[in-house]
Amino acid sequence: MSEIRFALAQIDTCVGDLDGNAAKVLEYSRKAAAEHADVVVFPEMTLTGYPIEDLAFRATFRKAAWDRADRLAEQLADEGMGDLYIVVGTVGTERSASLPQNRLVVLHKGVVWAGYDKHFLPNYGVFDEFRIFTPGTHSLVFEVHDRRIGVAICEDIWQDGGPVAELAGENIDVLLTINGSPYEEGKGHLRVDIAQRRSHEVGAPLIYLNQVGGQDDLVFDGASFVIDRDGTLLERSPQFVEDLSFWTLPESDDHDGLVSTIADVLDPDEEVYTACVLGLKDYMVKNGFHGVVLGLSGGIDSALVAAMAADACGGENVWGVSMPSMYSSDGSKDDAADLARNLGAHYDVQPIEPLFNAYQSQLALDGVAAENLQARIRGVIVMAYSNEKGLLALATGNKSELACGYSTIYGDAVGGYAPIKDLLKTRVWQLARWRNEAASRGVGIGGLRLVGNEQADPGIQKDEIIPVNSIIKPPSAELRPGQKDSDSLPEYELLDKVLAAYIEHAHGRADLLEDGFDEQTVDTVMRLVDRAEWKRRQYPLGPKVTSLAFGRDRRLPITSRFRE
């Protein structure tokens, strides 16, 4: 039997960017051809980007994607790559069905060749595919030379039955799966577990090819791999970077092929940090932003966000604005200035007291209204920088405070992207310590340069890029004299455990008490979270009176380059 050389093209696509995505397929196919690949494998919905949400409903988009696949097949053949088998994902045309398909096609000898439609359409968690796609009903095996290749798309291997079960009787030589599987902490080993099960089921090695990159609020981590029939890992691509790796299906059936490159797995803190940085970096690139602006309070949240931003786009593209009030401590102001210097970021000081006094002479606010006013003045200033310089405004809220509503709408919540909104406060501290320690070790992260690593300035201590004081001081919003977060919230060590149970694991009140949390804490946290749930929705609700209102029934990708 023939030996088949697979190229695993783990690329970063952009939703709607049909030309850009096709160009990347060409580029990686050329590299793969130069390395004598027979089959080049790309991620789920390569040409359209993923997830396309309601773009699926637009007939002109589907037609443009289909035309682009045809043209790409021709381009590949014109460039002498017609003999390669190029496996890409795209959106199907719906001729008979009322909704299109999530489709895998093979480009070969100038034409769009075999087609397979995703069967299991996930509609849980972040996935909402059942609403926009028609499920496929048949399995597909295509032959390359004399070898039989079965295919599946993402969710198809996560559920029992369906086309993958059918492949068990098809005597296939390899099971090829293309994926758009978002990063989620701790999910990596689940993918390997399920791949081992399916590989065993079909009696063939399994190729798991995943996309990489940020798309709106999802981050795809790549980490593609190959598993042999006995469960051994034969190849693993790196996490969070584009990559082209190779794996060869051997001539003989006796063994599943030699072990190829096995990339290291990042440690948990590095993994989460890198996911946050890549999410921000790709959001900027894909939406045309060159720099960011954020308020620097001297606290830990804005410090970590600033470090992430510097790692995403370089310190010279970060504008940090210190906006001290009458309640800001000198320590806070110094910490903010030190941080900006350490990161090589721009640093401006905009005191808010004169503005606060101007408002107060008209409004004479008290209590929480007066506290919110300070936060909103800062929001206006951040947005002024954003508008004037074309910068992406970053919100610096963490998940603990957002969950509890300890945040001011149109104030500190202002921004187009919130790099740490899914990190609990205790995790924020942990990542800040990790970031300092990593800089002092001089390591890079998942293909990214850590800003501060190469600084020769003797005034910068590499293990204190994020000022230690920002990490160790008691958290405070500094909106009134002597204010501490702990005046309003349980201590974060406790709060974060309750939030993890209530939000992440959907434990109800009875479950939380059984978890061992005391009644008062449980009731406080549940009240705060339930109350914050609707405050968090800043976009005003409004009555829907016509067939298509904004905000509810239209779900378009935020990042999309599709233009008709």
Add this chain to the structure above:
Amino acid sequence: MSEIRFALAQIDTCVGDLDGNAAKVLEYSRKAAAEHADVVVFPEMTLTGYPIEDLAFRATFRKAAWDRADRLAEQLADEGMGDLYIVVGTVGTERSASLPQNRLVVLHKGVVWAGYDKHFLPNYGVFDEFRIFTPGTHSLVFEVHDRRIGVAICEDIWQDGGPVAELAGENIDVLLTINGSPYEEGKGHLRVDIAQRRSHEVGAPLIYLNQVGGQDDLVFDGASFVIDRDGTLLERSPQFVEDLSFWTLPESDDHDGLVSTIADVLDPDEEVYTACVLGLKDYMVKNGFHGVVLGLSGGIDSALVAAMAADACGGENVWGVSMPSMYSSDGSKDDAADLARNLGAHYDVQPIEPLFNAYQSQLALDGVAAENLQARIRGVIVMAYSNEKGLLALATGNKSELACGYSTIYGDAVGGYAPIKDLLKTRVWQLARWRNEAASRGVGIGGLRLVGNEQADPGIQKDEIIPVNSIIKPPSAELRPGQKDSDSLPEYELLDKVLAAYIEHAHGRADLLEDGFDEQTVDTVMRLVDRAEWKRRQYPLGPKVTSLAFGRDRRLPITSRFRE
């Protein structure tokens, strides 16, 4: 055969308010019993409210709902209503299924009696039920005395096949459907059409019972009805108000019963206006707001919103804030003051020039950044009123400007509720004219009092409650000297037609050209709309790194009274 008297209890429920909803069932059942009803019919998911979105996943919620149904059956029996058949909707328990059911139950003789689970789970438009419910698989017929009653829930009658098709062979005497069907302009006759088809299919009269009231951004219009086998309308309940009507299934099979009350249908402008007012009113009531605040510019949008607010909660609970800048015309200021006086609203003037100058002395902004600054200062002031007085801030943007991004994030877009966000600008003018004309005729609207109707003040002309000048002057944001909307946008008469085609009917570029719009207009509008699509999402995106992030995979109702 026995005569059966049905009571149609078209009520307004609140999501999560198990006790409140149950109390309302009791109250309407008592009234129905006093009028000798045999069967009392309530809307889809009566006890839980509708739609419950991710509350469906919370085990404690499902259990609480189930316990409440049991207790309600006992309460009904204890009060001597055990012989009645009370038809209510609720959430099913999921014992074997992984997701719960959307269930109809009959409360009778102190127990929860028959159960039917919704079969067709809509997941298009505003509906997302397939994600949260397990579909039912069986039809249900229950007997009252010697008559056979078939049942269905909402979507079950909109699709061919399923349990309703099964009922065709079941020799039923009546088909009873309970619904949570949101208002949508022009949808009323579609409901009657489909009811006529199903009534014919099963060979029995059909009762269509719909809920009424606002729930977040949905408004349910009620308008329940009964259709006989030959398609004749036998009963119609009023739109937009709670109602208890009766219809009797006669002894003899020869005819389907006498015609009962047929409520008038509102005219199109009155219908949309009433939907907007009811949506706002219920959002306030269900979230505990007693008053609203909004900026009054003297323009038509804020004028119409103020009128709606006054009709929703009374002029004395409306705070109108005029926030003139150096670019505001005297006419605008006068129009705002006149409007507030006509509506009996509070009226404050907060000039923004001193605040603008204070910011500019620090920031020295130009162009659009300086224009946005003015809008954001106004946003801060509106939120200060909201925080200080506990008022709901209303955003006054219309659908045309929101669609085109002609609006300032954190500025005029500030607010918790946007009453006219689904109305195109030309419709805003039309409703303003209708509102003036209706007030001068002295009519009420769908059960609501029109503020200004009863004013005896000779200074108020009833047909000019909304100042005519606000309606006829050319629209302007007044953020720079001589600015007009038409500097940046096509004329609204044209723009609204293109928006209707592009947004409402999802026409692509080629379709729009075929519709007869000129190329330049099409390209301008498409560019504006596509660009605004992501600007409209104010809540910052952020990377999802844990299993459950905010904003994307959690979809809880905003308005919910469920407390564990």
